Amino acid sequence: MKFRALMVDAGPMREFANIVTIISKLSKECILRVAADTLYFIVSDDNSGPAPPVLWCEIPQAMFFSEYQMVGLDDEHKDIYLGLSSGNLSRSLVTLKTAKSLKMKLTKKQCPCLTLEIEMPSSTSQQTRNVTHDIPVIVIPRKMWSEFHEPNTPDPDISIELPALKQLRTTIDRMRTMASEVIIWASAAGRLTLQIKTDMAKVSTRFKELRVEAFEGPIDHSDSETESQANEDMSRICYCRVDAKKLSMFLSADQVTHNRTLCSIVHKKLVILCLHTEENVRLQCFISGIVY
Structure with missing residues (x-):
């Protein structure tokens, strides 16, 4: 060799x-x-x-x-x-x-x-x-x-383009001081919500007018998490609960010059984060969902 x-x-x-x-x-x-x-x-x-x-x-x-x-x-x-x-x-x-x-x-x-x-x-x-x-x-x-070998993952229920990674990382790092897990919500209407829950409070940060690459809905919801999104059509929203530390680590990729980053969600099971650069580098992170 x-x-x-x-x-x-x-x-x-x-x-x-x-x-x-x-x-x-x-x-x-x-x-x-x-x-x-x-x-x-x-x-x-x-x-x-x-x-x-x-x-x-x-x-x-x-x-x-x-x-x-x-x-x-x-x-x-x-x-x-x-x-x-x-x-x-x-x-x-x-x-x-x-x-x-x-x-x-x-x-x-x-x-x-x-x-x-x-x-x-x-x-x-x-x-x-x-x-x-x-x-x-x-x-x-x-x-x-x-x-x-490259993971063989299920087809995502939604793929949405993320806002600026630096802004996201600042948000997640603040949330990590209060909770170890974060729920990522993605809407077919182009909304992304980051949410944490503690015994004392529920904190959410929302980003609007994001580009949706694909949506394979409708989404079947049969759990109590949906109460936080009651004002929206739940069949067009999916979510996944993930480890906040792993998410923050990936978001440190903001120091790499990139042209877009996608967040793909397999409802309640998996988050796939994919960063693309102008040099055709593809950086993918697979974060398994936390299910109770």
Whole structure:
């Protein structure tokens, strides 16, 4: 197996570092899948053992790398799967904001490593200096690859475009100080409501006139949650109760330059958050619903 890639443009390097930072906030460990035309970052739930990923990120290599060479396991299995510490990778990329180039390659030292060679400008002369980071990796055996495929999720009941992520994150972080769970409501009329309930209060924040990508209603409601939306046609509204901390972690993606973010809801079961960038990066987060 061989892998070597070179990045020289400041914009993609900064974007790459930001993406890895977000991944490191979601999980201490991740899987890096190297394919011929795409890099994949995959994160599974820390506490669930082998399970479908909770985060799936696709980075098209042609948009980020000026050079890209890889040779997989064999002619039939052409990809490379590596397990690594997302925190180590994130800390190694901190200097990319001022770097001139980044070279990534798979090396064999005392153990397999993802080696990063970062060329930095010198503050005192015209010369540059090179900084090398060796990040230990685990080569994932072929028999385990099936655990790291893109999740096969049910068709969502609604997909709605989110407002500014920074504004959403500020709202969620305030709600987290009062409750650990948040209910996300989405309406076919383009309304998004974030709601928390405590013994002392019920707090809601509403966003209006959002673009609805798809709605597969009507929605069947047979529970007490619907009382909070009594003034609307409930057959055109779906909701899901999720962990507020996981939602906040995804919303930290506001530091990645993006053109839109979609929230898709499988009624009461699943929230799928998908961020799209101009460089065709697709960052998906899967948050399972909390059911009582």
